[in-house]
Amino acid sequence: xxxxxxxxxxxxxxxxxxxxxxxxxxxxxxxxxxxxxxxxxxxxxxxxxxxxxxxxxxxxxxxxxxxxxxxxxxxxxxxxxxxxxxxxxxxxxxxxxxxxxxxxxxxxxxxxxxxxxxxxxxxxxxxxxxxxxxxxxxxxxxxxxxxxxxxxxxxxxxxxxxxxxxxxxxxxxxxxxxxxxxxxxxxxxxxxxxxxxxxxxxxxxxxxxxxxxxxxxxxxxxxxxxxxxxxxxxxxxxxxxxxxxxxxxxxxxxxxxxxxxxxxxxxxxxxxxxxxxxxxxxxxxxxxxxxxxxxxxxxxxxxxxxxxxxxxxxxxxxxxxxxxxxxxxxxxxxxxxxxxxxxxxxxxxxxxxxxxxxxxxxxxxxxxxxxxxxxxxxxxxxxxxxxxxxxxxxxxxxxxxxxxxxxxxxxxxxxxxxxxxxxxxxxxxxxxxxxxxxxxxxxxxxxxxxxxxxxxxxxxxxxxxxxxxxxxxxxxxxxxxxxxxxxxxxxxxxxxxxxxxxxxxxxxxxxxxxxx
Numbered sequence: 301x302x303x304x305x306x307x308x309x310x311x312x313x314x315x316x317x318x319x320x321x322x323x324x325x326x327x328x329x330x331x332x333x334x335x336x337x338x339x340x341x342x343x344x345x346x347x348x349x350x351x352x353x354x355x356x357x358x359x360x361x362x363x364x365x366x367x368x369x370x371x372x373x374x375x376x377x378x379x380x381x382x383x384x385x386x387x388x389x390x391x392x393x394x395x396x397x398x399x400x401x402x403x404x405x406x407x408x409x410x411x412x413x414x415x416x417x418x419x420x421x422x423x424x425x426x427x428x429x430x431x432x433x434x435x436x437x438x439x440x441x442x443x444x445x446x447x448x449x450x451x452x453x454x455x456x457x458x459x460x461x462x463x464x465x466x467x468x469x470x471x472x473x474x475x476x477x478x479x480x481x482x483x484x485x486x487x488x489x490x491x492x493x494x495x496x497x498x499x500x501x502x503x504x505x506x507x508x509x510x511x512x513x514x515x516x517x518x519x520x521x522x523x524x525x526x527x528x529x530x531x532x533x534x535x536x537x538x539x540x541x542x543x544x545x546x547x548x549x550x551x552x553x554x555x556x557x558x559x560x561x562x563x564x565x566x567x568x569x570x571x572x573x574x575x576x577x578x579x580x581x582x583x584x585x586x587x588x589x590x591x592x593x594x595x596x597x598x599x600x601x602x603x604x605x606x607x608x609x610x611x612x613x614x615x616x617x618x619x620x621x622x623x624x625x626x627x628x629x630x631x632x633x634x635x636x637x638x639x640x641x642x643x644x645x646x647x648x649x650x651x652x653x654x655x656x657x658x659x660x661x662x663x664x665x666x667x668x669x670x671x672x673x674x675x676x677x678x679x680x681x682x683x684x685x686x687x688x689x690x691x692x693x694x695x696x697x698x699x700x701x702x703x704x705x706x707x708x709x710x711x712x713x714x715x716x717x718x719x720x721x722x723x724x725x726x727x728x729x730x731x732x733x734x735x736x737x738x739x740x741x742x743x744x745x746x747x748x749x750x751x752x753x754x755x756x757x758x759x760x761x762x763x764x765x766x767x768x769x770x771x772x773x774x775x776x777x778x779x780x781x782x783x784x785x786x787x788x789x790x791x792x793x794x795x796x797x798x799x800x801x802x803x804x805x806x807x808x809x810x811x812x813x814x815x816x
Contacts, residue, residue, distance in 0.1 A: 306626050306688075307556075307557075307625075307626040307627060307685075309688075310557075310626070310684060310685060310688050311557050313688065313704065313762070314340070314557075314684065315337075317339060317762050317763050318337035318338045318339040318340065318763070319336070319337055319339050319340035319343065319684065319763075320334050320335070320336055320337060320340050320557075320558060321334065321335045321336075321337050322334060322335075323335045331562075332551060332560070332561050332562045333561060333562055333563055334557075334558050334561065334677075338714075339714040339715070339763050340680070340714075342714035342715070342744060343680060343683070343684075343708070343712060343713070343714045343764075344565075344676060344680055346711065346712040346713070346714070346809070347676060347679055347680060347683065347712060348544055348567065348676060349809055350711065350712065350809055350812055350813075351544070351567045351592075351674065351679075352364070352542065352544065352567075353809060353813055354592055354812075354813060354816055355540070355542045355569055356542050357813070358813060358816065359540065361535070361536075361538060361539040361540060362539065362540035362541070362542055362569065362571075363529060363533055363535070363539070363540075363541060363542070364541070364542050364543065365521065365522055365525060365529065365541050365542070365543045366543065366544075366545065367518070367521025367522065367524075367525060367543060367545065368521065369514060369515050369545070369546060369548075370502065370512055370514075370515075371512075371513075371515060371520060371521065371524070372512075373510070373511060373512050373513060374649055374650075375520050375524060375646075376497065376513050376516075376520070377649060378645045378646050378648070378649035378650075379520050379523075379642065379645065379646075380613055380614070380645070381497060381513075381516055382495075382497075384613055385495055385496050385497060385516060386493035386494060386495050386496065387400050387402070387493070387494050387496060387551075387552065388400065388401040388402055388466055388469055388491045388492070388493060388494075389401065389491065389492060389493070389494045389552055390404070390469075390470065390473065390488050390489055390490070390491045390492075391488070391489040392480035392482070392483055392485065392487060392488060392489075393487045393488070393489060394480065394483035394485045394487050395480050395482035395483035395485075397480060397482050397483075398552050399480075399552070400552060401466075401469045401470065401473060401491045402457075402461065402469070404473055404478050405453070405457050405469070405472055405473065405476070405478070406457075407478075408453065408476050408478055409450060409453060409454060409457070410627075410628045412446050412447075412449055412450040412453070413450065413628065414628070415442075415446045416437075416443050416446050416447065416450075419436075419440060419442055419443050419446075420433060420436060420437070420443070423436050423440070453472070453476065454609075456468075456472060457469075457472060458609040458610060460472065461609070461610045462609070462610045466490065466491040466492065466493070467490070467491070469491045470488060470490060470491045473486070473488060474486060474488070494552065495550075496516060496549045496550050496551065497513045497514070497516050497548075497549070497550065498513065498514040498516075498548045498549075498550050498562075499511055499512070499513050499514075500512060500513075500514065514547075514548035515546075515547055515548065516547055516548060516549050517547050517566065517568075517673075518543050518544075518545045518546075518547055518566045518568050519568055519570060519642070519671065519673070520642070521543065521545070522541045522543055522568070522570045523570065523642040523643060523646055523669075524646060525541070526541070526572070526643060526654060526667075527654055529541055530572075530656065537572055537573060537574055537656060537658070537667060538571060538572060538573040538574070538577075538581065539571070539572055540569050540570060540571040540572065541569070541570050541572075542567075542568070542569045543566075543567075543568055543569075544565065544566070544567045544568075544676070545565065545566060546563065546564070546565055546566075547563075547564060547565070547566050548562060548563055548564075549562060549564075550562060556625075556627060557681065558677045558678070558680065558681050559625070559630065559677075559678055559681055561677060564675055564676070564677045565675070565676035565677060566673060566674070566675060566676065567673075567674045567675075567676055567679075568671065568672070568673045568674075569585075569671065569672045569673075570638075570669050570670075570671050571585065571669065571670045571671070571672075572656070572667040572668070572669055573667060573668050573669070573670060574658075574665075574667065574668070575640065575665060575666075575667070575668045576668075577668070578616070578617075578637045578639065578668040578669075578670055579616075579617060579637060581637075581670045582617050582635065582636075582637040582670050585635055585670055585672055586605065586619060586635055588816075589621060589633060589635060589672050589674075590603065590605070590621060591815075591816060592816060593621060593623075593632075593633075595812050595815040595816060596683065596686075596709050596712075596812070597709060598683075598686035598687075599686075601624075602623055602624040602686065603621060603622065603623055603624075604621075604622050604629060605619050605620070605621060605622070606619060606620045606622050606629070606631070607619045608620070612636070613641070614636075614638045614639060614641035614642060615636045615637055615638055615639065615641075616637050616639050617636070617637040618634065618635070618636045618637070619634075619635050620632075620633065620634050620635075621633040621634075621635070621674075623682045623685075623686075625681070625682070625685055626685065630678075631678075632674060632675065632678045632679055632682050633672065633673065633674040633675075633679075634671075634672070634673045634674075635670070635671070635672050635673075636670070636671045636673070637668070637669075637670050637671075638668070638669040638670070638671050639668055639669070640666040640667065640668050640669070642669060643666050643667065643669070644666050647666065654666065683708065683709075683712065684706070687706040687707045687708045687764060688704075688706060689704070689705050689706070689707050690702055690703070690704055691703045691704075691705065703758065703761060704758075704761065704762050705761040705762065705764070705786060705787070706761070706762065706763060706764030707764070707786070707787055708764035708766070709812065710766040710767075710806050710807045710811070711807055711808060711809045711811050711812050712812075713763075713764045713765060713766050713807070714744065714763060714764065714765075715744050715745065715746045715760070715763060715764075715765045716743040716744055716745065716765070716766065716767065716803065716807040717739055717743065717744075717745045717746070717765070717766075717767050717768070717769065717803055717807075718745070718746045718747075718748060718756070718760045718765050718767070718768040718769070719732050719735055719736045719739070719745055719746070719747045719748075719769055719771070720732070720747075720748055720749070720753060720756050720768055720769065720770050720771065721749050721770075721771045722753060722770055722771060722772040722773070724749055726773065726776070727776060728771050728772065728773070728775070728776070729749055731771050731775060731776065732747065732749070732771040733747065735769070735771065735781070735796060735799070738800065739799070739800060739803075742800060742804055743803070743804065743807055746760075746765070748760075753770060756768075757784065757789075760786070761786060764786070765786060766785070766786045766787075766806070766807065767783055767784065767785065767786065767803055767806075767807075768783070768784040768786075769781045769782065769783050769784070769794075769799065770782040770784070775796070779795060779796045779797070780793050780794060780795050780796065781793070781794060781796060781799065782794075783799070783802070783803075
């Protein structure tokens, strides 16, 4: 099945099983804005807990913060967002559609990568176990030709982005024969810059209102509170401030479901260090963050680092953790060495001293910062993508008995346990309810008695419930239940009085944290 079809099925599955809904669907929706349904909000909260506990609970030198969305407008002048938070946009005159010029070129680069991947896949199938992938990549003429085209385009693209050469970006689009996906033509306007911040007004009257912005990132709330946290917490370098919160960007090319949205949520850590030590901590956080991702068990081959060719104005090192989505490797987390840009800039614009006094060296200085920033929504999509599985359970050739299952890490699953009475009579529902009432204080449980037990199993598979227990007539005799394991579909008999400990151990967030 082609990757595009898998992604369409994934989007459909998210809506059908209460994970993600188009926002305001009753009124035909709002572009690139989504709501999380009953299962989606549980998964999202579990992701946030995994991140928060891994940062704040496991690191004594890291504390939390929850800053306001609205901030003084000078904040965004100091941070550079007013002047530099732009995307290069281009319009197609025939379709009247607007695109990000850099995304159009990145899509072209991805097509060269796809061609190479297809050649590798065909060769691997042809040669079997004897296939040497690296030798094939180094010697195959078609692969080498596509690699050369990729390298030449990438070098040209990186230079244009670093130089903010908008004319060159347009010329690249024309030279590469990149057409509008809607009109199919290359009738492009000039490329121009577009600021991504949403603005609004604050004040009781129109005349007295002042222009403010919805924050485009959560990091600045940490920076302007640096002194408050450092002094009240008596924090010593190195130390970190973690925050989870909403951010807003007026994305023109908002696409690929919840991958790129106008309203999204970030999980960010700003780690304050002594100047000169930032690159050491940058490498350390790279390693730690990749370990956090790999602990989910989705396969090392699906992750990679991508170092930035163009550094942001505040950074002296930057890399992305990328995951292999159905539409290619894409960023899920950014790790940046931000230098002292933010604190120094806020010190300059506010006129107030923002420094750290080091009692050991008896000197004051502006700390440097290492940042890890991860999108909750992208992480949600990454986990759903990796977990979505279609299995043919039929043992007869040519026949299908498809099972769709979300193989979510048990600690992240929206529902940990489904309690299922075999029938609606003979006291089984009452017994099931009694077990449910015991379990629900420790983790999210779901009770279900409608339809056959097989159909109920399939519904729980589709939302990723790791364990189902069936209360049957034997339960009434010996106080045991059948526990079914989602991934293997194996069943075993377990005593009711040991059920809580058996499941709790497997679904506790500690099972993930201990891997770190």
